[in-house]
Amino acid sequence: MELYGERGYEQATVTEIAARAGLTERTFFRHYADKREVLFGGSALLQELLVDTLAGAPATAAPIDAVAAALRAAAAVFDERREQSLRRQKIVSANAELRERELVKLASLSGALAESLRARGVPEPAASLAGEAGIAVFKVAFEGWIEETDGRPMGVYIEEGLDGLKAVMAGGRA
Amino acid sequence: MELYGERGYEQATVTEIAARAGLTERTFFRHYADKREVLFGGSALLQELLVDTLAGAPATAAPIDAVAAALRAAAAVFDERREQSLRRQKIVSANAELRERELVKLASLSGALAESLRARGVPEPAASLAGEAGIAVFKVAFEGWIEETDGRPMGVYIEEGLDGLKAVMAGGRA
DNA sequence: AGGGTGATGTCAGTTGCTGACATCGATGGT
DNA sequence: ACCATCGATGTCAGCAACTGACATCACCCT
Structure with missing residues (x-):
């Protein structure tokens, strides 16, 4: 294909x-x-992984920690398929329609995270915000991971993104 | 039209x-x-407003505060055109292609915020994360503002979103 | 008057996408 | 073994979004 x-x-x-x-x-x-859909079949699996991992986090975990656990699980999967991810992303980023569709998939992931958080009792708007924040971190981390050539695993970029966003929201300057 | x-x-x-x-x-x-573009002409103006406001924030302001200022300015504009926003959003949310295009516009706003932050000397990935966070807050706030019938101005939803996201990233539970 | 420029019309064509209907192979019940 | 059913595929006709090439027309400048 x-x-x-x-x-x-x-x-x-x-x-x-x-x-x-x-x-x-x-x-x-x-x-x-x-x-477009041919290239986005895997996104349903990713969504399942995120939701399942989030659902499996301890009930006592704070929302952001449950989301973080989901992101780490996803990162591990991506590390296993770096080559494939690279090839795919090259095609997607070369075309506007495909980038557009990718945003839809990311929005869907964000919605799924929020939904899953709500199921754990997290109220709105915190659930949606945490979902959006998680996907924001994912986006930035993925971009960094794809572009860099050093062999750092995606998990590192995820942690960097999580810490970075925490710092930003705390009023930090870097 | x-x-x-x-x-x-x-x-x-x-x-x-x-x-x-x-x-x-x-x-x-x-x-x-x-x-689709007929319905998204205004997004360029919004982007300009966000960028200009952000650029106008004091150089000493933390990134998230500069972003917050931009969001407040945008909220004020939306409040002036609530009816028009409502009519437009009804059309957009009724159609998948239009929702897709809306995500592109939001991503563009996020990128513009990040770019503007970089121009202020904010390094990556903080700039991108702050841009994404800002748009995440905007999305959630806009959604709340559109759905609710009480006359609360959009600025209130923005503040709620900013505080909510800060709390979430600090490990809060609500 | 004449020439250049930019916005519009005309026309023909490609391609994504859909509905309606036919075909065919596998499966399962009698 | 027979046949009914069903799911996946093929065939065909058609619509609508979008594009390139070329003509036309209004307007301005000199």
Whole structure:
């Protein structure tokens, strides 16, 4: 399916993609809601991992700590698939429509975190804020992890992001 | 241009919209990059307001305080146009493509805040984190402000969001 | 008057995406 | 073994978003 890698996302027509997979265009659209979705199937798994980890955190844990646990679990998964993540991200960031869709997936993750926090009894707006904060940290950490070439695992970037956001919200200057 | 309000976003074809404005479909696409952009023209103004306000904050202000000032300025503008915001948001939230585009605009705001902070000498990743945090607060506050029917101005929701996020990041439970 | 410039119209074409209907292979009950 | 059913796939026709190429027209400047 990585015809996108060869010719770029826009240049690859759905008909070609389907043909390459031995299928019809119509069949493609029965499996994926639209041309973009092919690249975002894994996001549902990520969301599941985040929610499950968050739900598994001790009931006494503060919301931000439960979110942090979820982010750490996610980071571990990404570290296992660095190559694949890199290839995928290269395609996504090269195209506006794909970046747009990525934001939708991130927003969905944020919503899922918030929902999961609410299930633990965290009231609004704290639940939504914690969900958004978690995804903000994830975004910034992921970006750093993808760009850097030193072999630092994503978990390090997550901790850096968590600490950085805590400092910022406490009125820190760096 | 609020043919969207009458028949819903999807039902209104670009040809119709253009005709209603006394123009051609082709001309429409010369003014707007795509069908969605018509509803997001104001976002550039909002971005300008945020950036200018942030740039106008005292050089001694902590990043989060500069961001807070920008959010307060934005809130004031929204309060002046509550009716228009409500009508617009009703259309946007009713359609997935429009919600998607809204996320792009919010991400752009976040990036602009970060850029502006960097110009003040705030290092990465603090600048990006503060930008993301600001937009997170904005999102949650806007949502609350739009849904509620009591006449509380958006500034109140912004303060609530800022305090809430500070509490969350400090390890608070509500 | 004439020439340049920018906004608009016209036209033809590509591509993402959808609905309706046909086909076909596997599965399961009798 | 037979057939009914069902899920996945193919076929076809069509709509609407979007684009490139070219013509036209209004307006301004000299």
